[in-house]
Amino acid sequence: MWIEINPRRQWVIRPPGERLNSKYVKRTFKSAHVKIMVWACFISERLGPLIVCDEGGVGADEYEEIIYDGLFLLIDDLLQPPETPDIIQVIDESTFLFMQDNSKVHKVTEVLEFLTENHVPVMEWLPQSPDLNPIKNLWAVFKTRFHQRFMELFNCASKSLEARYRYGKVLQEVWYNQGMEMVNALIKSMPERCAVVIEAPGGWIKK
Numbered sequence: 087m088w089i090e091i092n093p094r095r096q097w098v099i100r101p102p103g104e105r106l107n108s109k110y111v112k113r114t115f116k117s118a119h120v121k122i123m124v125w126a127c128f129i130s131e132r133l134g135p136l137i138v139c140d141e142g143g144v145g146a147d148e149y150e151e152i153i154y155d156g157l158f159l160l161i162d163d164l165l166q167p168p169e170t171p172d173i174i175q176v177i178d179e180s181t182f183l184f185m186q187d188n189s190k191v192h193k194v195t196e197v198l199e200f201l202t203e204n205h206v207p208v209m210e211w212l213p214q215s216p217d218l219n220p221i222k223n224l225w226a227v228f229k230t231r232f233h234q235r236f237m238e239l240f241n242c243a244s245k246s247l248e249a250r251y252r253y254g255k256v257l258q259e260v261w262y263n264q265g266m267e268m269v270n271a272l273i274k275s276m277p278e279r280c281a282v283v284i285e286a287p288g289g290w291i292k293k
Contacts, residue, residue, distance in 0.1 A: 087225050088121050120243045122250065124257055125152045127160065128221065128269050129182075134160040136261040138254035146196045153197075157184065158204065185209045185219050218279060220272035227268060232260045 100110040123144060127134035135156050139148065161182060184201065186192045188211050201208055235256055243249075282291045 087125070088123050120245050120250070120253070122253055122257070125156055126221070126261060127157060128224070129160070129164075130273050131266060131270065132160075132164075133262065133264075133266070133269065136258050138257060141250065144191055146191060146194045149191050149197055150200050153200070153206075157206070161206075183207050183209050185221075187211065187219055218276070218283065220269075220276060223272055224268060228261065228264065231264060232257060235260050 098110050100107065104110055122141075123139040124136055125139060125144075126136040137152050137156050139152065144152070184206050186208065191197065198208070236253070239256060240252075279291070
């Protein structure tokens with residue numbers, strides 16, 4: 087997902103004569119837009135890592151590194167034997183189904199072979215299909231929370247490497263501090279959303 091660091095247009099309702107009151111004025115940035123690509127994942131009741139990608143986009147090689155450092159790290163952590171001896175672990179490699187969209191970098195042969203070789207089953211999406219990946223909904227809220235935090239911490243946007251490093255730290259802070267309330271709600275909504283999609287073959291839905 088791309089995070090764009092720039093002010094969003096907002097409508098303000100203010101009393102007469104309060105035009106320049108600081109609480110009704112939003113700061114503007116004169117610098118160019120700054121875009122940062124991030125990757126993250128989650129499972130039921132747990133957020134996975136958020137990875138801030140290097141500047142310049144992501145190709146097959148970079149995406150394999152992201153999968154290795156992000157998804158595999160999460161899976162390995164989940165497969166660790168329980169510390170308490172009276173707990174029985176029921177999770178194994180066959181428990182997971184990796185959900186990603188049909189982005190070109192996700193579908194290249196090298197990436198698919200890499201996932202197969204590492205025994206990661208991937209959910210298949212039709213070329214023209216409703217995008218039911220729940221992380222899409224989470225991204226929208228995450229972007230809003232990040233922009234709010236950004237406005238609290240910084241006076242302007244910068245493209246410098248030092249600034250991008252600081253932005254990456256803030257992105258991870260916001261990701262890990264957002265809690266699981268919305269994640270749990272999204273997961274619980276999936277059966278109903280899938281049923282609505284099936285009832286409307288090829289049509290739009292309200293969910």
